[in-house]
Amino acid sequence: MQGSGSLVSKDFFPENLEFDVNRIFPMVVVATMSSGKSTLINALLGKDILPNRNAACTSLPVSILDDDRPTKESVFITNKAGQTSVTSKDIDQVLEKANEDTNVKSIFIRSHIKGVLNTDRALLVIDTPGPNNSQNSEHEQALWGLMDKINGGLILYVLNATQLGINDDKYLIGEIKKLKTAKPNLSVIFALNKMDEIDEEYESVEDYVKTANRYLTENGFEGSTIIPVSAMAAMVFKKALAGTKMTRSECNLFEAxxxxxxxxxxxxxxxxxxxxxxxxxxxxEVKGKTYRIGDLNQALENTGISILEDCIQKAQIMGGKRLKNTIRIKG
Known part of the structure; x- marks a missing residue:
């Protein structure tokens, strides 16, 4: 059930939370299997929270509310009888176990995404089951069941740069196009993930992005927003900056x-x-010499002006008193 003017159903929230559903901005993250969807969400969070394996990791709907208050993560596990348990300890282990528990109905996480500052609507990240998991035909039904509960907001579509054009991907993009047509308040951003796995001896990053742009145009998404990204690299860099202990494998990845x-x-x-x-x-051209616009944008980025602009923008938002905490726990 959705409130008047809301973009998302209350079904994504446990019953023991009080909140204004009209102040929630949903971002639904979708992808075919092994596109690095869970890794990308973990990279946004800056820590390993969602299970991350070379298989279909997400089998249950997982919602993550961005709470800008400096509090620990809390996980709300709701079973099929409607009972909810709450914990703030050993979250990764709790989620791993809950994701395999057939009695669990949904998972809700309250966390903080440092790179996103909430304004009048708090960000709700919704992780979805991969629809092409051959081991579980219910994943596709679960995905579209979640989409029925969204009226607007953002779809973050994670593309695997090394597997563009596979049949499952074409099918899902086509279905997302139909959904966007039916729900015009939805916008779509494409994250071209796993850029660290491309072999630039054969194709450059620019070639991959151009190929993705043509591919999306052919499938009904002309003029799309495409962000090339390495979620795994971002994850290990954020861990290093936070002083988080990394495994030997992660340390090797960090160096590379x-x-x-x-x-x-x-x-x-x-x-x-x-x-x-x-x-x-x-x-x-400047004084007869040719410069690539992308290179100039990067040169501008290196001056530090973008960081200054971000700080000004955040100060403007907070100064306008638009930053709001939209939920509280009863009791």
């Missing part, structure tokens, strides 16, 4: 990713296609 991404000329931003960055691949 650092050498790949630290050069100023290797930035995913200069290949992205967004409403503000439509001419990334074109060039301009």
């Amino acid at each position: 990713f650092y050498s790949l991404y630290v050069p100023n000329d290797y930035s995913m931003k200069k290949y992205a296609i967004t409403p503000d960055l439509k001419m990334q691949f074109e060039t301009i």
Whole structure:
């Protein structure tokens, strides 16, 4: 059930939470299997919360409410009888177990996404089951059941850069196109994930983004927003910055990713296609010399001006008193 003017159903929230559903902005994350969807969500959170394996990790609807207050994560596990348990300890283990428990109906997490500042609507990240999991035909039904409870907001579609054009992906993109037509308040952003796995001896990042753009255009998404990203690299970098202990494998990944991404000329931003960055691949001339616009955008980024602009924007939002905590726990 949804309130007047709301973008999302109250069904995504446990019954022991009080909140204004009209102040929730849903972001539904969808992908075919093994696109790195859970890794990308973990990268946004800056920590390993969702299960992350080379298989279909998500079998249950998982909702993550971005709470900007400095509190610990809380996990609400609701079973099929409607009973909810709450914990703030060993969250990764609790989620791993709950994801395999056939008696669990839904999982709700209250956490903080540091890169997103809530305004008049708090961000609700909704992780969805991969619809092409051959081991569980109920995943597709669960996905569209969740979509029925969304009136607007954002769909974050995670593409696997190394597997563009597979049949499952084409099918899902087609269904998302139908959904967007039926629900015009929905917007879609495409994250072109696993860019760290491409072999640039054969194709460049620019080539992959152009290929993705053609692919999406052919499937009904002309003029799409495409963000090339390495969720795994972002995850290990955030862990290092936070002082989080990493495994030996993660330390090895960190060294490899650092050498790949630290050069100023290797930035995913200069290949992205967004409403503000439509001419990334074109060039301009200054005193008879040609410069690639994407390279100039990166040079501007390196001056620190973008960080300053972000700080000004956040100060403006908070100064306007638009930052709101939209939920509280009873009792």
